[in-house]
Amino acid sequence: MIPLSWYLLFAAALFCIGLFGVLSRKNAVAILMGIELMLNAVNVNLIAFWRYLTPENIAGQVFAIMVFAVAAAEVAVGLALIISIYRRRDTVVADEIDMLKW
Amino acid sequence: MEFLRDPITFIGNWLEGLLLGWNIAPAAATVIVTLLGAFILGTFSLALVVFTIWMERKLYARIQDRLGPNRVGPWGILQTFPDMVKIFTKEYITPDGADKAVYNLAPILTVSAVILLWAVIPFAPTIVGSEINVGILYIVAVGALGTLGIIMAGWSSNNKYALLGAFRTVSQMVSYEVPMVLALLVPVLLGRTMGVNSLVEAQSVWFIVLSPLAAFLFFLSAQAEIGRAPFDLLEAESELVAGYQTEYSGLKFGMFYVGEFLHAFTVSALMATLFLGGWRGPWAEQWPMLGVAYFFVKTFIVYFFVIVLRITMPRLRIDQMLNFNWKLLTPIALVLLIGTALVEKTLQSFGLDSLGLRTIINLGMNLLIIWGTIEILRRSAHTERQQVTEPRPVAMAPNTPASD
């Protein structure tokens, strides 16, 4: 049988890979991809905890649905912002969008 | 006798018994039989396409007052086989600079997304690929996978026109998913379940009677989803070459072609299942093979209408198509969904849940929405006509600067 630890370790590994992606990529869209990986890791954690510790309480699943909704909203707005920035500055490399700091 | 009633379940059970007799673990035996069933289902659906392509070409021809294929086999019924041989033997020309892995994966993904749909369609009360209780959601999710194959095809061809064609195709498909999902939710509300086999069992009155507007909306949005006329802007020869399929030749193009026809047939099967009662008919529960026959008859009737719609209607422009979706179909679908939910819940909370009353009130609500929509459209067309036919001031030449 699959103990809870396997799911938690898997989610931790996925989260750390996503974190690496966020911190080390140049392109803003690639950073968003890392954020998606992190959100998925969180979701796996939530569902695993629901299934193993409190399967009769539906709150775990509801929380995971909220994470789905928030991830979708965040990707939509983030990508709209990136496209808007690309139109103005012709670049989406995160290091080059630094006009606010002199 | 048992074999005659339901040969497929009979064979499945016999095979599983055989495997268990060979001392294979029960879990592995189930897995093997399931995989075999999935393989047979996929092959069967692809074999059906051979027949449907012939049917489409023949019907196309007859409506256009010509004969259609009539040389190979009686009535040209074997015409698809020489076509298959021709496509198999064509040369694969991969464009220079194309992304090879993505380029080869795209047609496979597009066809797989269509074959995956056959997993949840019930042919008979006991013959269904996989009886999951979120079947409708699965149908929508797999439809979204097909969109992915198209983007991959357009991108990996290293061709700006293919990319533009892919963008337009995907924007059309993604836009028309919205009214399709909303129209799919109406049978879920009426049948109180999301599993497809349970929905068929809940149709003691066909859902097309309970909610004709939902059936019509699903039919229209599905036509746009699969890129069929009148929404077939993207495969029209004069528009952007062949769209996302420009750089594909040989069997890879053949897979796109087969995928498109299979998608049209699958969508007809879905419509027959969800709105026309699927395998329901007299004595279908006792004789499952009769259920299969009913299912296919209904599917072919819907497919007939799909073909006739394709042949008889002119093509829409892309802006007309998107306007049609966002300004007409989506508001109607939302109003229909709210109306159905209100009617069902109100009737249920008052305990007036009998089938006859539900049918009449749902049908009435649908007709009310249809009438309201036609009224609004007629008023706005009237206003537009009035604006156009108002007397305009006579055009006079202004004083030209050169005359000074």
Add this chain to the structure above:
Amino acid sequence: MDLMQISFFIFAVITLVAAFLVVTAKSLVHSALWLIVALFGVGVLYVFLDAGFFAVAQVLIYIGAIAILIIFAVMLTRKDLRDAGSQHNTIWPFAALAAVFLFVGLFFVLSSWASFTTAKPGLLAGANALSDLGQALVSPNAYLLPFELASILLVAAMIGAIYVSLIKK
């Protein structure tokens, strides 16, 4: 190791390898495609956790909408069709170090937790998770308010995204 453990292991490895390729691929479009594989792998894991609805919802929302949006954004924010140069910025060794430290730290914290290795309890017979979830999302004394707030968030995000990316003439 029985069949379930082997399958879990295979899918977990596939997902982690795909995630790793997402953050290290040289071409952004390849990154996006590996992201789709990773999201699909996570969906399969939801099936292992008896959350079938979430598996299908994952494919529908993440792969059917979010991944396609990301691919569109990748294709629309570039001048040439090819990717040139490294995709990593200058501090990537420190990022790798941070990620590894975080993983090791999480592992130690979790393994000292009592319920770390609980086995899976059986589901109650007759518990229909799908209809329970539906009821919980719309009952006023359950989670109706978060549900409505999530809907408002989605509407706000939709309007915001349209407005931000509108080309004003």
